[in-house]
Amino acid sequence: MTVQVRQLATTTPDFEAEFHRVLHWSAETDHEIEQRVESILTHVRGSGDAAVLEYTARFDGLTAGSMKELELTQDELRAALDQITPEQRRALEAAAARVRAYHERQLEACGRSWSYRDEDGTLLGQKVTPLDRVGIYVPGGKAAYPSSVLMNAIPAQVAGVGEIVMVVPTPRGERNLLVLAAAALAGVHRAFTIGGAQAVAALAYGTATVPRVDKITGPGNAYVASAKRRVFGQVGIDMIAGPSEILVLADGTTPPDWVAMDLFSQAEHDELAQSILLCPDAGYIAKVAEQIERLLPLMPRQDVIRASLEGRGALIHTRSMEEACEISNRIAPEHLEVSSNEPGRWEPLLKHAGAIFLGAYTSESLGDYCAGPNHVLPTSGTARFSSPLGVYDFQKRSSLIEVSEAGAQVLGEIASVLAHGEGLQAHAKAAEFRLKNRQGGAQ
Structure with a gap:
């Protein structure tokens, strides 16, 4: 044919x-999916572990008496690394080493704090700190993706994230050894055999067993994408793929x-x-x-x-x-x-x-x-304004400002004029109080 x-x-x-017809693709989520995802998120937010257990049994055919039964221990992850074939282990370790080396270079280039002082002694700079806890979603079901584990967990580890929580669906309890082995190599701290919108909800809101994270990364199906879109604001997300x-x-x-x-x-x-x-x-x-x-x-x-x-x-x-x-x-x-x-x-x-x-x-x-470079990439034309997943996605930046007495005399005058122009008198006075020879200022 x-x-x-x-x-x-x-x-x-x-x-x-x-x-135009070739490029056209609707990113709109099916209305029925949106409604079901909203119901799942609401149920997990209200009922926590019980809701996650219910949906895992319904959608993955995996019944458990408690969420602890769905959490993979570090011993289980390391055991998977020992059980895969020598050829698979060599390939996985080589890939992990290259991904780690690339993201360590990325950290050196853009992931460091910096500061400088003006001639009057004012310090200005940027403080870079890693996120405390992130969740990585690894697709399961039709196929298993150990490469997704490496690409999400390794840059988070290189960035210095305190805790990496992995969720991966295991329909009917079928665990993929390569995925678990990749988690052991990539520094995953906790892993749960849950997936779908309910896993996104558990990561975003937290349950008695699943810790709430600061950001969720990793691809998934239409339900996962819809859930990530809805929880954005409660947590950060990488992108909608x-x-x-x-x-x-x-x-x-x-x-x-x-x-x-x-x-x-x-x-x-x-x-x-x-x-x-x-x-x-x-x-x-x-x-x-x-x-x-x-x-x-x-x-x-x-x-x-x-x-x-x-x-x-x-x-x-x-x-x-x-x-x-x-x-x-x-x-x-x-x-x-x-x-x-x-x-x-x-x-x-x-x-x-x-x-x-x-x-x-x-x-x-x-x-x-x-x-070595990350395979989590912007799609649907969003590369016009988005970047690959990287170390920078697992860090945040805080501005550093330390104004000297001399600097306050210069900056205070500027701020006073602009604040009065905006009708924000308290802003203006806060700057003016630090000016010498000003009424109400330092003597």
């Missing part, structure tokens, strides 16, 4: 309309089967995932299309890939690589591959992307698992 991937060209009159995306900028020098498989790598996530190729070489686009036809029947998740490519995928012929870069900036993709023998030539033209993968050998999948 032929794969009907949409093929566009920027030279055609209807390109803009067709391009949409379907996964890959955009490949190709100059025609990469083997076409490599590019076809890279498009598959995101399409296999789910039917709403988006895979787009931008290329100025029409002949090369035809070769990629041929490889899509050849390789798809070999893929175990071919039905999902086909639905994704036919529903939201596109092969776009551009006038030039420069135009391809312009279109990429309009899309602001989650994953952006520059599949070229001159990636450094095009990278300066690229402003908006969650992560940029440079060169033919840099497949997006390496970033997902072990390259």
